Amino acid sequence: MTTQKGSSQPAESDPPPNTTRHRPTTMREVAEAAAVSVATVSLVVNNKKDARIGADTRKRVRDAIRVLGYRPNALAKNLVSGSSRFIGLVADAIATTPFAGQIIRGAQDEAWKHGYVLLIANTEGNEPAEKEAISMMLEHKVRGILYSTWYHRVAQVPAALNETDFVLVNCFARDSDAWAVVPDEVQGGRAATEILIRHGHRRIAFLNTTTPSPARDGRLQGYREALESAGIPFDPNLVFDAYPDQEGGYAAVEGLVQCGVTAVFCHNDRVAMGVYDGLRQVGMSIPEDIAVVGFDNQEVIAAHLRPPLSTVALPHYRLGAAGVRLLLGLDEAPGNGVLRIVCPVVERDSVSTRQEKAPANM
Amino acid sequence: MTTQKGSSQPAESDPPPNTTRHRPTTMREVAEAAAVSVATVSLVVNNKKDARIGADTRKRVRDAIRVLGYRPNALAKNLVSGSSRFIGLVADAIATTPFAGQIIRGAQDEAWKHGYVLLIANTEGNEPAEKEAISMMLEHKVRGILYSTWYHRVAQVPAALNETDFVLVNCFARDSDAWAVVPDEVQGGRAATEILIRHGHRRIAFLNTTTPSPARDGRLQGYREALESAGIPFDPNLVFDAYPDQEGGYAAVEGLVQCGVTAVFCHNDRVAMGVYDGLRQVGMSIPEDIAVVGFDNQEVIAAHLRPPLSTVALPHYRLGAAGVRLLLGLDEAPGNGVLRIVCPVVERDSVSTRQEKAPANM
Incomplete structure (x- = not known):
């Protein structure tokens, strides 16, 4: 945690704003530094194992990438592979409850573990916003969508979800075999x-x-x-x-x-x-x-x-994580499609004070 | 709100999971339905105003898109335009405070208004997670990054932020002219x-x-x-x-x-x-x-x-919205780069009961 003493105000300095933006390094510059072709850099960046590139060349390219701070274009990479490394997360109320945050955190941690990034949309239960959010995710070719609610309830599954894989989180669909993760x-x-x-x-x-x-x-x-x-x-x-x-x-x-x-x-x-x-x-x-x-x-x-x-x-963190695992096929859904997560006990002092009182001396 | 009566359990139905995924409609299918070339569909989808396409043809393509449920590939579109419609939002604690949610909601509402989508990363203050999040955003060619903290404090600006435009939200940098939005x-x-x-x-x-x-x-x-x-x-x-x-x-x-x-x-x-x-x-x-x-x-x-x-x-919603407006150049930052947002008063009954009591009769 960064703390400070004395005046809390930032220095009142001269106007010029954040204009010192560096120009990003291009693939061509990497190629020049490594003395290889742009095509070779592309093959190394995209990790084509079967490309015939010597270990020496590969290392030279990797070194140049590191030294120049080159960032491959994830959008181009996604386009080549035909799908993205995105998982969509539609949430109905990030803002009004601390619970939604734990679902997001669980989903994000699990997604990152497997090389995926979350695209999060908060809809506040507003139907047009929800439709727009799902469209946006489909246009970004997400691997799938987690559809989550801030309290455990029956959900009306938006039709557009059927265009991709999806898992319901903290909600479930009636008369449907949609996968769902809910608290027990x-x-x-x-x-x-x-x-x-x-x-x-x-x-x-x-x-x-x-x-x-x-x-x-x-x-x-x-x-x-x-x-x-x-x-x-x-x-x-x-x-x-x-x-x-x-x-x-x-x-x-x-x-x-x-x-x-x-x-x-x-x-x-x-x-x-x-x-x-x-x-x-x-x-x-x-x-x-x-x-x-x-x-x-x-x-x-x-x-x-x-x-x-x-x-x-309520096991919100685990709900988010379990949703991602189902979506990616890392865990199997139970027969009826609904996975129930245990709600753990937290004992404090409202049932008995921790030091048991001697029954005399009261 | 969807509610329910009686049993809360979803129907115990047979195994087959969400495998009824529709195959997405392709651009070629739209072209065939509209009796035009794929290139023409592409021009309409990418809204090239200067392309010479008759109003009639344009309408035919749009109708086919609607009827077939075609979704343009946002990744390809981004790649063509050289930058994406993403704004990154790095947050240090989505999970542990309801406040972060309001920053996200404000930023998202404002971003959507201008055709941008938020890429949100929660770092829990963990430095490697933060680095990874910013890398991910830069690789996705974000328009810029909002770097936000859950409580108002001095921030150490990660070096990688200088590779794009950025605005600090609910924090500010010492001895720096970085733009910031903070509560007053x-x-x-x-x-x-x-x-x-x-x-x-x-x-x-x-x-x-x-x-x-x-x-x-x-x-x-x-x-x-x-x-x-x-x-x-x-x-x-x-x-x-x-x-x-x-x-x-x-x-x-x-x-x-x-x-x-x-x-x-x-x-x-x-x-x-x-x-x-x-x-x-x-x-x-x-x-x-x-x-x-x-x-x-x-x-x-x-x-x-x-x-x-x-x-x-605390004006968290407005902090998020103002951050996006600064980033997109819709508002100007004040001379010292730090925009202060008013904290509004909420009066209830802990100062005086709303019906003023008659001073006699007590």
């Missing part, structure tokens, strides 16, 4: 509930979202499965609907307190943050009076609540 | 303090960050300027250092309470969130006992605290 919501819901069961809780509320979604259905199913495995009967009165943000969590606290639970699994970390505020309001402590588990492991929230929130992370 | 930290600090002064406060603390940065220096300067304009003497005892997250804000509350201020300007929204927790702990109310202003307008926090936080927004 059922396993995540089960894992969240199991944290609470493991700490001795048996009366556990679930604040589920009001928004119909795979997350809503899957996490509820996971909650029920965890209870069942632990021999705890499912009580529908302990499942509450809460709008999936802080205000929703806050509003649900009254119901929580009335039904006398000792623990609550919140649909997401924002809801948990609202529950924190509501419990404080009525003088209840976390985890002593009520243990809380969230979902998402949201960067700026989860670790910074008081106490820090135990939660289940 | 001084104006932002002034605006934040002025919200509090406008509501009658005269004893106003400033919880500044411990990290040396343009934000640290600029916001302090803005705070001092606002006090001075209002005729309030600057008291260095009211400026506190706080680590710039929730824990830092929480830890600063004791000092705040002891010095008897009626208002506090926090370096960022995360610090303000910690101050909320700390004030609640000691039984003080916001805004009645202490008014609070943050900085950043951080998506998942600011609007969702109790009460919602008044703050000053």
